Amino acid sequence: MIEQLYIANAIAVHLGYLLAPPGIPGHLSVQSATGTYRADRQRLDLTIDLDFARQVKRALERGVPVTLTWEARLQNADQWWWQADIRHAEGEVVVRFHSLSKHWLVASTHGNEELSFASRRALMSALSRWHGLDLGTDDWTQLESNAKAAVRVELDISALPAPLRLPAWINHQWRMDTGWVPITLQADRAEAS
Amino acid sequence: MNRLFPSRIRLSRALPLLAVLVLMLTALRLASDATSAVSGSGDYYVWVIAAAGLALLILVVALLRRIWRIVRALRARSPGSRLSARLAIVFVALSVPPAIIVYWFSLQFLSDSIDSWFDVRLETAMEDALELGQVYLESRERQALDLTRRLSRRLSAESGTRRDQALEDFIDDTRARHAAVFDSGGRILHAATLVPRAVIPDLPHETVLLRVLSGGAYSRAEPTANNGLRIRALAPIPNNALSSGSFVQAVFAVPNDYNDLANNVEREYLRYEQLGFLRTALKQSYILILSLVLLFGILLAMLLAMNTARRLVAPIGRLAAATEEVAAGHYNRQLDVPSDDELGFLVESFNRMTSELQAARLDQQASSNEIDAQRRYLQTLLQSLTSGVLSLTNDGLIRTANASASQILSLQTADLVGRPVSDLAQEHPSLQPLVHLIEEHSSSAEWRSELVLNPGPQPLVLMCRGTLLPGQDGGLVVVFDDTTVLNQAQRDAAWGEVARRLAHEVKNPLTPIQLAAERLRHKFMARLDDTDQQVFARLTQTIVAQVESLKLMVDAFSDYARGPRLELKSQSLHSIIGEAVELFASAELSVIAELCQPEPAVAIDAVRIRQLLNNVLKNAQEATEDTANPTVWVKTRLSVKADQPGLALNVEDNGPGLPSGADSRLFEPYATTKERGTGLGLAIVRKIVEEHGGRVELGASKRGGAKVSCWFPLIQPTDEQAS
Numbered sequence: 001m002i003e004q005l006y007i008a009n010a011i012a013v014h015l016g017y018l019l020a021p022p023g024i025p026g027h028l029s030v031q032s033a034t035g036t037y038r039a040d041r042q043r044l045d046l047t048i049d050l051d052f053a054r055q056v057k058r059a060l061e062r063g064v065p066v067t068l069t070w071e072a073r074l075q076n077a078d079q080w081w082w083q084a085d086i087r088h089a090e091g092e093v094v095v096r097f098h099s100l101s102k103h104w105l106v107a108s109t110h111g112n113e114e115l116s117f118a119s120r121r122a123l124m125s126a127l128s129r130w131h132g133l134d135l136g137t138d139d140w141t142q143l144e145s146n147a148k149a150a151v152r153v154e155l156d157i158s159a160l161p162a163p164l165r166l167p168a169w170i171n172h173q174w175r176m177d178t179g180w181v182p183i184t185l186q187a188d189r190a191e192a193s
Numbered sequence: 194m195n196r197l198f199p200s201r202i203r204l205s206r207a208l209p210l211l212a213v214l215v216l217m218l219t220a221l222r223l224a225s226d227a228t229s230a231v232s233g234s235g236d237y238y239v240w241v242i243a244a245a246g247l248a249l250l251i252l253v254v255a256l257l258r259r260i261w262r263i264v265r266a267l268r269a270r271s272p273g274s275r276l277s278a279r280l281a282i283v284f285v286a287l288s289v290p291p292a293i294i295v296y297w298f299s300l301q302f303l304s305d306s307i308d309s310w311f312d313v314r315l316e317t318a319m320e321d322a323l324e325l326g327q328v329y330l331e332s333r334e335r336q337a338l339d340l341t342r343r344l345s346r347r348l349s350a351e352s353g354t355r356r357d358q359a360l361e362d363f364i365d366d367t368r369a370r371h372a373a374v375f376d377s378g379g380r381i382l383h384a385a386t387l388v389p390r391a392v393i394p395d396l397p398h399e400t401v402l403l404r405v406l407s408g409g410a411y412s413r414a415e416p417t418a419n420n421g422l423r424i425r426a427l428a429p430i431p432n433n434a435l436s437s438g439s440f441v442q443a444v445f446a447v448p449n450d451y452n453d454l455a456n457n458v459e460r461e462y463l464r465y466e467q468l469g470f471l472r473t474a475l476k477q478s479y480i481l482i483l484s485l486v487l488l489f490g491i492l493l494a495m496l497l498a499m500n501t502a503r504r505l506v507a508p509i510g511r512l513a514a515a516t517e518e519v520a521a522g523h524y525n526r527q528l529d530v531p532s533d534d535e536l537g538f539l540v541e542s543f544n545r546m547t548s549e550l551q552a553a554r555l556d557q558q559a560s561s562n563e564i565d566a567q568r569r570y571l572q573t574l575l576q577s578l579t580s581g582v583l584s585l586t587n588d589g590l591i592r593t594a595n596a597s598a599s600q601i602l603s604l605q606t607a608d609l610v611g612r613p614v615s616d617l618a619q620e621h622p623s624l625q626p627l628v629h630l631i632e633e634h635s636s637s638a639e640w641r642s643e644l645v646l647n648p649g650p651q652p653l654v655l656m657c658r659g660t661l662l663p664g665q666d667g668g669l670v671v672v673f674d675d676t677t678v679l680n681q682a683q684r685d686a687a688w689g690e691v692a693r694r695l696a697h698e699v700k701n702p703l704t705p706i707q708l709a710a711e712r713l714r715h716k717f718m719a720r721l722d723d724t725d726q727q728v729f730a731r732l733t734q735t736i737v738a739q740v741e742s743l744k745l746m747v748d749a750f751s752d753y754a755r756g757p758r759l760e761l762k763s764q765s766l767h768s769i770i771g772e773a774v775e776l777f778a779s780a781e782l783s784v785i786a787e788l789c790q791p792e793p794a795v796a797i798d799a800v801r802i803r804q805l806l807n808n809v810l811k812n813a814q815e816a817t818e819d820t821a822n823p824t825v826w827v828k829t830r831l832s833v834k835a836d837q838p839g840l841a842l843n844v845e846d847n848g849p850g851l852p853s854g855a856d857s858r859l860f861e862p863y864a865t866t867k868e869r870g871t872g873l874g875l876a877i878v879r880k881i882v883e884e885h886g887g888r889v890e891l892g893a894s895k896r897g898g899a900k901v902s903c904w905f906p907l908i909q910p911t912d913e914q915a916s
Contacts, residue, residue: 103416122400
């Protein structure tokens with residue numbers, strides 16, 4: 001009887017990979033992406049509409065760090081895809097929960113400090129605005145006349161703990177990706193003024 | 194191009210091995226990563242899974258190919274295919290169940306092990322530890338808030354530099370790390386730090402600020418960047434004229450001892466919580482890994498089973514195929530010895546057997562060739578024999594018949610061989626005497642007998658000899674010779690001798706007898722009376738007449754006995770025929786000549802041919818004496834006998850014809866149907882024809898009378914004449 005239960009369990013677990021219910025999906029989209037060259041660096045300001053799916057929230061509360069990666073590129077549309085990149089920058093934001101202090105911690109590669117938030121609402125509010133992402137020292141508006149800049153933000157499944165990766169690959173709740181969104185490049189405000 | 198095939202073969206063999214390696218490495222990689230929260234392989238995790246999937250696919254394809262090969266071999270009934278399939282099934286049946294059992298117990302063990310990590314008491318202890326830390330922090334938070342409120346009340350009563358002093362005093366008294374006064378816009382109005390030039394921390398989230406600005410207070414422990422803890426407390430400064438809406442923020446450090454302990458508790462608690470959350474996923478990962486290992490094991494076992502079965506059975510298959518070839522007669526088949534085990538011994542024995550079979554076959558072939566040569570020699574010998582040879586089985590079946598036998602009996606060899614000898618008597622009644630003779634002597638060891646057959650107008654005289662063959666399947670051999678011609682020659686010689694003696698012994702006294710009779714008549718006639726004279730004259734006349742008759746007969750015998758002193762030369766037969774026709778044609782007999790034109794050339798002795806024609810025409814004349822409109826026809830025509838061209842001379846009459854059974858006998862000397870014939874006319878005719886190298890036959894004419902057919906060979910043209 002126990003063996004039969006195990007067989008059923010094993011089958012169910014295997015099928016679970018394929019037949020896992022989609023659940024309530026999260027949401028991740030770029031509302032606005034603006035590139036500005038200021039203080040001798042190309043900066044990117046993002047406004048993001050972010051809402052983690054239920055399972056992601058549960059994972060966060062149970063100590064699983066969640067990594068959001070961003071990737072920005074400047075491409076020449078006239079070139080082949082492997083030759084198209086003119087400039088490329090990337091970074092990540094790691095969110096985790098500090099259970100003792102009941103704070104949400106946010107660490108990013110573009111800022112050395114770690115921000116903490118006492119509530120999830122404050123966390124989500126902070127994560128909706130990514131200000132001053134560093135794209136390098138070059139002014140992207142000056143590099144190529146017909147170049148196009150785009151940014152992409154996604155939940156990095158490969159950064160999850162190993163056992164969670166395969167279910168996350170399959171589970172719709174973990175699949176959060178904005179796709180490539182055009183960046184509006186603006187001239188240096190100082191120069192413009 | 195040919196070099197490509199081995200490469201392809203090697204690739205097809207290497208791919209499954211590569212797949213197995215990839216699967217193994219994948220399983221190991223996944224196993225090592227299974228419990229780690231963050232793995233270095235995260236970036237290529239999907240590639241690891243994809244590689245495992247591809248490897249599995251390759252293995253499955255390789256396996257399906259092997260299975261397809263086995264099925265195809267089974268359908269084609271290839272040698273060894275069934276044994277190979279059976280062995281593969283047995284190997285798989287032996288290897289798969291243990292793998293499944295191990296898989297099963299591993300799953301159970303892993304599942305139990307993972308579940309055992311999550312002990313309820315441990316969980317409670319962890320939660321209690323965390324709660325303890327939180328309680329401690331809350332007390333520190335309350336304490337910090339009290340101090341901060343006290344500071345805010347003092348600050349509300351102070352202004353200007355006295356506020357700075359109040360902050361400094363606060364730092365000194367409480368050992369707070371920072372203390373600062375902010376206006377409602379978040380700008381720092383006054384600040385003091387425990388450590389000189391330390392950075393004032395950012396303000397908390399705006400929601401917190403709103404609460405503080407609306408009169409509330411805030412005190413919370415916060416994690417710091419260096420994994421420590423601090424307590425941030427905010428309290429509004431009661432309203433005064435100087436600073437409306439300002440508030441004070443104080444940051445207190447948590448003791449290091451507590452920090453370390455709290456961090457440990459925090460880290461382990463989170464780890465425990467994380468594991469709890471990942472429990473199902475962990476089980477799934479282990480099931481995946483174990484399933485990969487199981488699949489790897491089963492597929493590898495199946496592949497190895499099929500390969501092993503194929504390798505084991507291959508020599509047997511080759512042996513079976515070679516056996517079939519040997520059965521088909523290819524004895525020179527030799528196999529490579531695969532090993533020095535029992536299978537190798539079997540193959541060696543097979544090779545030895547085929548070698549011996551080949552040698553035996555060569556010997557048998559040589560013997561067969563020798564027998565064939567002997568048989569051909571015997572056949573040639575038999576065919577070249579002028580004697581007819583028949584061999585019969587004990588059952589009376591004709592086994593062999595040579596060409597002479599066919600020729601003598603005027604039958605085809607196919608009509609003789611393979612048939613019972615008794616059938617010959619039924620189908621050819623003329624051969625009955627021969628069949629009876631053979632049947633009569635079927636059990637005689639050796640016999641000899643002469644018999645006469647009448648297959649046609651000429652009788653056939655055979656001298657037969659028979660011998661029983663030795664052995665169980667012996668049978669009988671009958672040898673016979675056609676002695677017709679020999680007998681005829683002997684008879685002719687005998688008759689010639691008789692005729693010569695007769696002519697010599699009889700003719701000599703005839704003339705004195707005749708002279709004596711005439712002298713008696715002349716001397717004593719006058720002395721006798723009339724009556725006696727008449728009697729005397731009649732008697733002497735009779736003597737003279739009979740002597741004349743005897744002389745004629747003796748002359749005829751003399752002609753018959755005369756040797757062949759022919760003067761053959763090419764001359765016109767037709768002119769001789771014309772003379773004869775002229776001589777015999779009269780008012781009482783009409784002689785009609787029908788001669789072919791142009792006249793072919795024949796070599797003849799004119800005197801003998803005239804004698805021949807006289808004899809034949811005289812016989813015809815005498816035969817038609819009592820016939821109304823007696824007529825004789827003399828015809829010539831070209832005729833071929835035994836592939837030899839010749840001139841046929843036929844003399845027919847419309848007389849009464851020959852008596853039955855007298856056809857060939859009439860050519861014998863002293864054989865006649867006439868009352869006063871010598872019986873030598875036709876014998877001389879036959880002799881003349883045979884002296885000319887021809888043939889003669891006696892038969893019935895279509896016109897009712899007799900027919901004498903003579904045939905003379907034409908003169909063969911020389912090469913010059915032919916050209």
